[in-house]
Amino acid sequence: MKLDEAKQKFVHSWGVLGSNWGINKTMAQIHALLLVSEEPLSTEDVMEYLKISRGNANMNLRGLMDWGIVSKEIKIGERKDFFKADKDIWEVARRITEERSKREVEPIIKILKEVKNVEDDSDKAKEFVETIENLESFTSKLDGIVKKFVKSDEHWFYKNMVKLIK
Amino acid sequence: MKLDEAKQKFVHSWGVLGSNWGINKTMAQIHALLLVSEEPLSTEDVMEYLKISRGNANMNLRGLMDWGIVSKEIKIGERKDFFKADKDIWEVARRITEERSKREVEPIIKILKEVKNVEDDSDKAKEFVETIENLESFTSKLDGIVKKFVKSDEHWFYKNMVKLIK
DNA sequence: CAAAACTTTCAATTTTTATTGAAAGTTTTA
DNA sequence: TAAAACTTTCAATAAAAATTGAAAGTTTTG
Numbered sequence A, B: 001m002k003l004d005e006a007k008q009k010f011v012h013s014w015g016v017l018g019s020n021w022g023i024n025k026t027m028a029q030i031h032a033l034l035l036v037s038e039e040p041l042s043t044e045d046v047m048e049y050l051k052i053s054r055g056n057a058n059m060n061l062r063g064l065m066d067w068g069i070v071s072k073e074i075k076i077g078e079r080k081d082f083f084k085a086d087k088d089i090w091e092v093a094r095r096i097t098e099e100r101s102k103r104e105v106e107p108i109i110k111i112l113k114e115v116k117n118v119e120d121d122s123d124k125a126k127e128f129v130e131t132i133e134n135l136e137s138f139t140s141k142l143d144g145i146v147k148k149f150v151k152s153d154e155h156w157f158y159k160n161m162v163k164l165i166k
Numbered sequence C: 001c002a003a004a005a006c007t008t009t010c011a012a013t014t015t016t017t018a019t020t021g022a023a024a025g026t027t028t029t030a
Numbered sequence D: 001t002a003a004a005a006c007t008t009t010c011a012a013t014a015a016a017a018a019t020t021g022a023a024a025g026t027t028t029t030g
Helices: A003-020 A025-035 A042-052 A055-066 A087-114 A124-152 A153-165 B005-022 B025-035 B043-050 B054-066 B089-115 B121-152 B154-165
Strands: A070-074 A081-085 B071-075 B080-084
Touching: A003 A025, A003 A124, A003 B089, A003 B121, A025 A042, A025 A055, A025 A070, A025 A081, A042 A055, A055 A070, A081 B154, A087 A124, A087 B005, A087 B121, A124 B005, A124 B089, B005 B025, B005 B043, B025 B043, B025 B080, B043 B054, B043 B080, B043 B154, B054 B071, B054 B080, B089 B121
Parallel strands: none
Antiparallel strands: A070 A081, B071 B080
């Protein structure tokens, strides 16, 4: 396979992956594109490569910056903004985990705590509360462990991998 | 809060969570509804509670069965099918993890292996291959560890939690 | 300071995804 | 075996999400 072909295939596939995880295709593709570009790219480079509009490129680049996994780069002598993706995949995972936890997991934990407050003390209510508590406990634990997991550096990971996998 | 109100709030919120993770709102809501129902529900119960059509209810119930987290129940003397959700949240997590891995992670690992085969041996190509290899290694590891993690039973989890969290 | 270079916004439009509902299919019962 | 009870399918439609592009906004330069 030629390099360009390989890049194209990767960018395309990353877009598909994104769609399956609630991330829009274009955002995932831009991220993939920046990941495999040696040089930072301008908005126009992105527009041209992915055949998308200026507005679309701009909004999704901003989205990626909100996730903290893409940053602006200033090239001297150039007026345009350039963008590059963080290539340390551990750092990327850490950022995404933190953001998703803050945006999605924490709100759901809050709801779970809320709905546990049923006044009723019938058997039905007790069953319900038990189900919710299981869910809450599971969610909190998973969230906690995943955060700790990716917060740590790669070395930590390897060290503990052995123990964990056994 | 009244029990019914609490259930309603939970079902609604679970739907929102689903949307964020690429699972359609109705499917997530049906799952939530079955989770907090003491008794298995018929298609019509689901239709009525969520105010959705027969086709929609049927398709999403089937979807949940494909994920392996909802099953049909036959009530004697009743002709209708009834559905219940697996209430063991660890089992649910295990099933979802396995399915998502099979449906989404494994294909992407396959693509990553493919695109590593660039004929070119320029510096650019080497950089590209390195990025892909990082991604591949990360993805495989994460996939592996998550699978092992949820495959094990709760007891295993607690035992290892201590070591892992430190 | 005004024109040029560039970025952002957002209403309108397109595309994608979910939902409906009626018809076709299947199983059960009498 | 035929009617009743129930389930599945899928073309049409509705709803949601993504995208466009032109206008408004901002920053830089001469």
